[in-house]
Amino acid sequence: MSGDDSPPVHVRRQGFDPADELRAAGTLSRITIGSGADAETTWLAAGYGVVRQVLGDHQRFSTRRRWDRRDEIGGQGIYRPSELVGNLMDYDPPEHTRLRQLLTPAFTLRKMRRLRDSIEQIVSERLDALEQAGSPADLVGLVADEVPGAVLCQLIGVPRDDRVKFMRLYHRHLDASLSARRRASAGEAFSRYLLAMIARERKDPGEGFIGTVVAEHGDTVTDEELRGACVQVILAGDDNISGMIGLGVLALLRHPDQIAAVRGDDQSADRAVDELIRYLTVTYAPTPRIARQDVTIADQVIKEGETVTCSLPMANRDPALLPDADRLDVTREPVPHVAFGHGIHHCLGAALARLTLRVVYTALWRRFPALRLANPGQETLFRVTTPAYGLARLMVDW
Template sequence: MSGDDSRPVHTRRQGLDPADELRAAGTLSRITIGSGADAEATWLATGYAVVRQVLGDHQRFSTRRRWNQRDEIGGTGMFRPRELVGNLMDYDPPEHTRLRQKLTPGFTLRRMRRLTPSIERIVTERLDALERAGPPADLVRLVADEVPGAVLCELIGVPRDDRAMFLRLCHGHLDASRSQKRRAAAGAAFSRYLLAMIARERKDPGEGLLGAVLAEYGDTATDEELRGFCVQVMLAGDDNISGMIGLGVLALLSHPEQIAALSGDDQSADRAVDELIRYLTVPYAPTPRVAMEDVTIGDQVIKAGETVSCSLPMANRDPALLPDANRLDVRREPVPHVAFGHGIHHCLGAALARLELRTVYTALWRRFPTLRLADPGREPSFRLTTPAYGLTSLMVAW
């Protein structure tokens, strides 16, 4: 696979669709990521069945990375970099099982219901800001980039007065367009804040995720694990939802006949949200899997020690999942897509993501029923350096 785009093949997109290079790949093929001394051969899985097989088989396909000797994993002889401690995507059972169980109290249906009024308030505040700014106004800057972080602060339990600083440090740490030195400095400050917050929560657990985990597992959850939990929650829930809000609005404005589904009953709105999640699939790929033994898939042999990257956008556009997978249809019945992953690493916050997106989309069109692109002839600007696909801006009018 070749081309001028220097990004890894599995992260390339064309508008709302996967790139031609991905479409040209077979369901399982060999690719090279990087160049020169950093070049690394890996397998790329794009077929729905293959992606499900790899992600669903945690015994033969591990998420363990190649550790350096900074933090030993007790008694195993393996070492885990400090920044990955507590990140569920970098654990296999039984460690994964133990840690995921600790996070579960923060994502119960009861807790999601308690969060709903806060999410509605946050969305209303951002739509107020959109209305004050326009028309025209940038929906990405005023809504898509603001709602997810505010919701995650509410989820974790970050004090309101600290949220602007907390998000600034978080974004500085995750921003791949910044220098490594600046990212490291922001990451160190972000970690210091989290550890100080964890110390406060241990003394007096609050109503957020940290408080819930500490109330249930305070004696066994380490500070580093809790810090890692928070980093993972921010990484998984910020860029992904920001990308989905902006791209979802663009997709609906490109298919105006489908917008009415959002004003129907909850079931219709939920169906629309699930189809948008499948169709857009903003995460490029989950953590690469490492084969623990030789595995035969079709006529290909993945040898022990080789890695497999799974293209979630391509798997969700596979005709094996549904015949017209490249068409957006918010009225179709949900299908078992892999936008939230599959197997033991299926996204713990999937219910929160759906709730958040439904709240944004329905409130947006209820508030601005004549919403439209401010300049329909202008090519949208897509972001390319963030962990998930999205837009850098989307100017709208009403």
């Protein structure tokens, strides 16, 4: 497949589903991303088995980017831009092993359970805002886009009064509509805030992510690593959870017979959330893998130095994972899907994402049992230029 000005094949969607041209790409194929001087050829892994094999093989596939021709794949002590320090996805073992072990205690199930009351309060406040806006109202702008940032700030330990400014700086840093200078200025201010916060936490650790890490491993983690880890937590969580809230609500409204599950007991709600995560898979692909050596997969030879992009939505719709994979069924028993990745780079915040989604879906339908689409016949506006798939707007009545 040749590159052009249209979106890369691996990010193309049709409503909730992978696009036809993505399905036609096959289990493992070559694609070109971009065009002209920016064109880049990569392998596209789309089959469930192949995606699991690539993501699970950190010995033969590296996630760390190379910035110089002399930079050995997986080499140690090689130059890494400051913005990637602390980003787990740019680390291979043993660097990755050390850093992940330092960060994992902040994401234990016990920690997540302690966060639940705060998440429920955040969600309740956003549902208050939805109700106060009056019917019809935009669920994406009032709930889906607001809940993740507040939850992530709570996780990290950002004071409540600083959260709006903190997330505004974060979003401005990533806003492609702004000039490079303005984006850089926002990024520098965002970084300064995090470093100042880390300095405070080192003196008096709180119960948030930063406080937990410095209290247990203060002498073995640097300020830059902590700053980078915080950035990655927000980058990995904000768009993904926002996309899942909006799309999940829309999917349930289009399958009203399945809404009862999110209002049921914890087990049925957890099962429903897991199925929505699999069915929607808002992350297009994780960090590309670079072959450390020649590798034969699905009768294809991936040569040393070549890149593999793994399509998570396609892998999760593969009949090899489960029968009738294109159908949403919130009563299914959970399957080992790859929406959160696989292997040593499996998403560190997966438990937080599941918990947040369960709280949102459950609270939403308990507060608004008659929730419905305001304009069922209106064209749905999807987000296709953000890091994760989602909705631009979702007007609802109740």
